[in-house]
Amino acid sequence: MEEINENGCCGHENHHDHDEHGxxxxxHHHHRHENIEITxxxxxxxxxxxxxxREDRDRAxxxxxxxxxxxxxxxxxxxxxxxxxxxxxxxxxxxxFSMTDTEEIQKKDAAYTELRAEGVAIVLGLTPEQLEExxxxxxxxxx
Amino acid sequence: MKxxxxxxxxxxxxxxxxxxxxxxxxxxxxxxxxxxLENEIGEVGVDNEIxxxxxxxxxxxxxxxxxxxxxVDLIDAVQTIESQYEPDWLIVEATGMAQPSSIQxxxxxxxxxxxxxxxxxxxxxxxxxMIASPVFVRNQLEGxxxxxxxxxxxxxAGALAKAYEEVKQCxxxxxxxxxCALDPINEKIFEELMNxxx
Numbered sequence: 001m002e003e004i005n006e007n008g009c010c011g012h013e014n015h016h017d018h019d020e021h022g023x024x025x026x027x028h029h030h031h032r033h034e035n036i037e038i039t040x041x042x043x044x045x046x047x048x049x050x051x052x053x054r055e056d057r058d059r060a061x062x063x064x065x066x067x068x069x070x071x072x073x074x075x076x077x078x079x080x081x082x083x084x085x086x087x088x089x090x091x092x093x094x095x096x097f098s099m100t101d102t103e104e105i106q107k108k109d110a111a112y113t114e115l116r117a118e119g120v121a122i123v124l125g126l127t128p129e130q131l132e133e134x135x136x137x138x139x140x141x142x143x
Numbered sequence: 144m145k146x147x148x149x150x151x152x153x154x155x156x157x158x159x160x161x162x163x164x165x166x167x168x169x170x171x172x173x174x175x176x177x178x179x180l181e182n183e184i185g186e187v188g189v190d191n192e193i194x195x196x197x198x199x200x201x202x203x204x205x206x207x208x209x210x211x212x213x214x215v216d217l218i219d220a221v222q223t224i225e226s227q228y229e230p231d232w233l234i235v236e237a238t239g240m241a242q243p244s245s246i247q248x249x250x251x252x253x254x255x256x257x258x259x260x261x262x263x264x265x266x267x268x269x270x271x272x273m274i275a276s277p278v279f280v281r282n283q284l285e286g287x288x289x290x291x292x293x294x295x296x297x298x299x300a301g302a303l304a305k306a307y308e309e310v311k312q313c314x315x316x317x318x319x320x321x322x323c324a325l326d327p328i329n330e331k332i333f334e335e336l337m338n339x340x341x
Contacts, residue, residue, distance in 0.1 A: 037185075037186045039184075039185070039186065039206070041184055041207075041208055041212070041238075041240055042208075042211075042240055042279075043240075043276065043279070044153075044184070044240050046184050046185045046186075047185075048185040048186035048187045049187075050187065081271075081272075081275045081276075082154075083152075083153035083154065083239060083240075084153035084154035084239055086154075086189045086190075087189065088188075088189045088192040088193070090192075118187040118188075118189070119185075119187065119189050120183070120184070120185035120186075120187065120189065122153055122184060122185065122239070122240075124275060124276065125275070
C-alpha cells in the first residue's frame with residue numbers, strides 16, 4: 001500500500017509525471033474503510049477492494065456476485081458508466097507445524113477455510129466519494 | 144526481444160485474448176520464451192492471478208497507468224524483464240485506460256524498442272462507449288497494427304456491422320477481425336501479428 005504524504009500525494013515522486021502541485025497523476029482519497037482504496041486516473045475512478053469470507057465457497061460466491069451486481073446497478077443508477085468490475089476469489093486453508101524437541105512435529109489445521117476476494121470496480125462518470133459510498137454500503141458483511 | 148502491446152478499453156477482453164496469444168506463441172516448434180508485463184490501474188491485481196495460473200511468466204505494475212503517470216515504471220519493468228529473462232517475446236498488457244500508442248512511443252524513444260499494437264475493441268459496448276467517451280475510445284486504436292473486434296457473440300448483426308465500420312475508420316488502415324475470444328481465435332491472425340512484430 002502506498003503511503004500518502006501531507007499533500008495527499010503518493011510517495012512515487014521519482015516514478016510519475018507531476019502536475020503543478022507536485023502530485024502524481026493518480027490521486028488517493030482518504031476513506032473510512034480499511035479494505036477499500038479509492039484512486040482516480042484520467043476520467044475513471046477505481047475502488048480496490050479486499051474481502052475475506054468465512055463462509056463456504058458457494059455462499060461466498062453468492063455474496064460476491066450480489067456485491068458486484070449492486071455496485072454495477074447503483075453506478076448506472078447514478079448516471080455513471082461501468083468500466084470493469086472484476087474480482088479474483090482465492091481459497092486457502094492454513095496449517096501450523098510446531099516442534100519443541102528434536103523428534104515430534106505437531107500439525108494443527110485451521111478450523112476454517114478462508115476465502116479471500118480481491119478486485120476492483122472501475123467506473124466513469126462518478127465522483128470518488130460516490131463510488132466509495134456505493135462500495136462501502138454494499139460491502140459484504142463477512143468479517 | 145519482439146514486443147506486442149495489447150491495448151483496449153476496460154473489460155474489452157484483453158486478458159482473454161492474451162491467454163490464447165501467449166499459448167500460441169509458446170507452442171511454436173522452437174518453444175520461444177514469452178514474458179507478460181501486466182499493468183493494472185487498481186491497487187490489487189486480478190489479471191495477473193489468471194495469467195500466473197496459466198503457468199505464464201508475469202511481471203506486474205500496479206497502481207498507475209504505464210502510458211502516462213507510470214511511464215518510468217514501464218521502462219524499469221521492461222529493462223528488468225530483458226535482463227532477467229532475455230525473452231524472445233514480450234507482451235505488454237495495458238490498462239483499459241491506457242493509450243497504447245503512448246506506450247509504443249515511450250518504448251521506442253527511451254529504449255529504442257520497436258513494437259506492434261494489438262488493439263481490442265468491444266463490439267457489444269462500442270456504441271455506448273462512443274457516446275460516453277468517443278475521443279478516448281478512438282485514440283485507443285491509434286497506431287494499431289491489428290484490431291480484434293471482440294464479443295461478437297454478445298452483439299447483434301446490425302450493431303456488429305456498425306461497430307466494424309466505425310472501428311475500421313478509426314484504425315488507420317489496420318486489419319480488423321471480428322472474433323469471440325471465448326472460442327479459439329484463428330491462428331492466421333496471430334501469425335499476421337507476429338509477422339508485424341518481427
